[in-house]
Amino acid sequence: MGIPELKENWKNTINEVTIGATKEEGGTRCKTITLGGQSTLPFLSFEGDLPNKPVIAGYVADIVPDWPDVLKNAIGKEINDPIEWAQKNVEEFGVEAINMRFLGASEATKNRSPDECAKIVEGMLKTVDVPLILWGCGEEEKDNEVLPACSHAARGENCLIGSATETNYQTVVAICKADKHKIIAEAPVDINIGKQVNILLQDAGLDLKEVVMLQTTAALGYGFDYVYTILERARIAGLQGDKLMASPQLCDIGGEVWRVKEASVDEDILTGWGALEKRGPMWEAVCAGGYLQAGADLLIMAHPKAIKIIQSTINNLL
Amino acid sequence: MIFIGERINTGFKAIKEAVINRDGDVIKETAIKQQKAGADYLDVNLGAVSAKPEDLCWMIEQVQDAVDLPISIDSNKVLMLKEAIPMCKKPPLVNSTTADDFKLDAILPLIAEHKASVIGLAMDESGSPKTVDARVEFAGQIFAKIMEYDITPEQLFLDPIVMPLKFMQDQAKEILGATAQFKLFSDPPCHIVCGLSNISNGTTQKKLINRTFAVMLVANGLDAVILDVNDEDLVNAILTAELALNKSIYADSYIDAFRS
Known part of the structure; x- marks a missing residue:
């Protein structure tokens, strides 16, 4: 009688989702990224296959976000131009994808037209050679115009489009099918809605192998543990055989962390918390590192120092 | 839950006749119907219709032609199992x-x-x-x-x-x-x-x-x-x-x- 094997033997593997298309695949990207494919929990390489490393996408927006100087200065003057910002992300910060948000399309900011947004996408495709993740401004009505225009401008590039929710999924599915992109399925820190959105996407004729799940990311200190446990539970369910939960997962770290006081207010106000220049990027890195352990496959990040720390974390662990 | 579909059993008249007449379509239809309903395994039971392993193997063949689900071989007879197990695709x-x-x-x-x-x-x-x-x-x-x-x-x-x-x-x-x-x-x-x-x-x-x-x-x-x-x-x-x-x-x- 042999000694029983104590390793966990999961039934299912997480779906592999590739973003970006090379020339041979009908796009113009030099590199593509592949998420998922694991047959065990994060970093447990002794227990199963982890064919694809987690990926960092650099945060870029078409206007300068409402961010602290510590972050804006670390990015540099390129933050004023989305294409230069994207280029710096790829060439200097070493990110493997660009996450583009059209914050300027909102009526409350620049009310940028869908055509202008599409032109920025075209410019970005010419300037950087990594896969793109494209978002509107977060206002459903405007995004229904902006996303089709941006998606069309990147037709065949196999971008990741954000995002399909329980209410707007039909529009986003139509865009992704028409222009051959992948889709982000978003839920508001709710695993049940997360599963429901995937069911709806499947009913709308989308293969779940084209889906990356997003549970609205929480910054460290602001519900981090809720999102962590959802990511972890979804991943375990996916590995146990729940095919509706077997999608790779995305976290928007940069988009969330820099809104909280711990990452944006210096010690003149937060006495005893230490210099913001060090604390801010650490806050982003620690948040990202935590979500990696929970089962995040794609991290959107902003501060070059935080990006560097997480790149090294990933390389040390895998 | 692992659902094991019980309908391919010669206890049911249509299946019994299908085995006797070697009418594979009835078995295939029953297999597909159970797969669509969410079965994870399909039980295949020759019952008392025959004691010949080739009849059980024929039933399994019909099921495997129609669906790709694993089979539950409903027999405790070693002679039957020796023939039937190796022909299962899963x-x-x-x-x-x-x-x-x-x-x-x-x-x-x-x-x-x-x-x-x-x-x-x-x-x-x-x-x-x-x-x-x-x-x-x-x-x-x-x-x-x-x-x-x-x-x-x-x-x-x-x-x-x-x-x-x-x-x-x-x-x-x-x-x-x-x-x-x-x-x-x-x-x-x-x-x-x-x-x-x-x-x-x-x-x-x-x-x-x-x-x-x-x-x-x-x-x-x-x-x-x-x-x-x-x-x-x-x-x-x-x-x-x-x-x-x-x-x-x-x-x-x-x-x-x-x-x-």
């Missing part, structure tokens, strides 16, 4: 062995060799047990024996032996008690399965009794079941029981999603 579930040593020593080497799974009935040739303790004792004997053959708990499906409610009303709570105890044998645990429809034999409320007892069994640890997978109310009740036990994640469309 590791099959052998249904079943009792706790008798002579039976286990004949069947378990086949299970180990083909990395198949096996249903172990908590009884021996002297008959069915009446108490929780007797069931646990038989199940324990089977469990000890699979370890000798390097068969993992995941390959074992223990069956607490379901008795008809109408004739042995005192047995239901013994079956539930045994189910709960089987789960404690090992970590990870073995599977626990039963032939559900036995519970409603001879009654006038078959579907309701099946459904009610299924939910009670799930609450006690049942994770596989031989059933009429086309009984939607029954399957829906089991899916719902698993949600209530937090074994699966709720979504508004969980019923539709199971069948899509």
Whole structure:
């Protein structure tokens, strides 16, 4: 009688989702990224296959976000131009994808037209050679115009489009099918809605192998543990055989962390918390590192120092 | 839940005639219908129609031509199993062995060799047990024996032996008690399965009794079941029981999603 094997033997593997298309695949990207494919929990390489490393996408927006100087200065003057910002992300910060948000399309900011947004996408495709993740401004009505225009401008590039929710999924599915992109399925820190959105996407004729799940990311200190446990539970369910939960997962770290006081207010106000220049990027890195352990496959990040720390974390662990 | 579809059984007239006339279409249709309803395994039972292994193999062939589900081979005859197991495209579930040593020593080497799974009935040739303790004792004997053959708990499906409610009303709570105890044998645990429809034999409320007892069994640890997978109310009740036990994640469309 042999000694029983104590390793966990999961039934299912997480779906592999590739973003970006090379020339041979009908796009113009030099590199593509592949998420998922694991047959065990994060970093447990002794227990199963982890064919694809987690990926960092650099945060870029078409206007300068409402961010602290510590972050804006670390990015540099390129933050004023989305294409230069994207280029710096790829060439200097070493990110493997660009996450583009059209914050300027909102009526409350620049009310940028869908055509202008599409032109920025075209410019970005010419300037950087990594896969793109494209978002509107977060206002459903405007995004229904902006996303089709941006998606069309990147037709065949196999971008990741954000995002399909329980209410707007039909529009986003139509865009992704028409222009051959992948889709982000978003839920508001709710695993049940997360599963429901995937069911709806499947009913709308989308293969779940084209889906990356997003549970609205929480910054460290602001519900981090809720999102962590959802990511972890979804991943375990996916590995146990729940095919509706077997999608790779995305976290928007940069988009969330820099809104909280711990990452944006210096010690003149937060006495005893230490210099913001060090604390801010650490806050982003620690948040990202935590979500990696929970089962995040794609991290959107902003501060070059935080990006560097997480790149090294990933390389040390895998 | 592992759903094992019970309809390819010569106890049903249409299947019996199909086997006698070698009419593969009836078997294929029954296989496809059960697959669509969400079956994970299809039980194939030649029954008393024939004692020839080639007839059982023919039935399995028809099923495998129609669907890609693994087969539950409903036979405890070693000669039959020796022919049938190797022709299964996916590791099959052998249904079943009792706790008798002579039976286990004949069947378990086949299970180990083909990395198949096996249903172990908590009884021996002297008959069915009446108490929780007797069931646990038989199940324990089977469990000890699979370890000798390097068969993992995941390959074992223990069956607490379901008795008809109408004739042995005192047995239901013994079956539930045994189910709960089987789960404690090992970590990870073995599977626990039963032939559900036995519970409603001879009654006038078959579907309701099946459904009610299924939910009670799930609450006690049942994770596989031989059933009429086309009984939607029954399957829906089991899916719902698993949600209530937090074994699966709720979504508004969980019923539709199971069948899509």
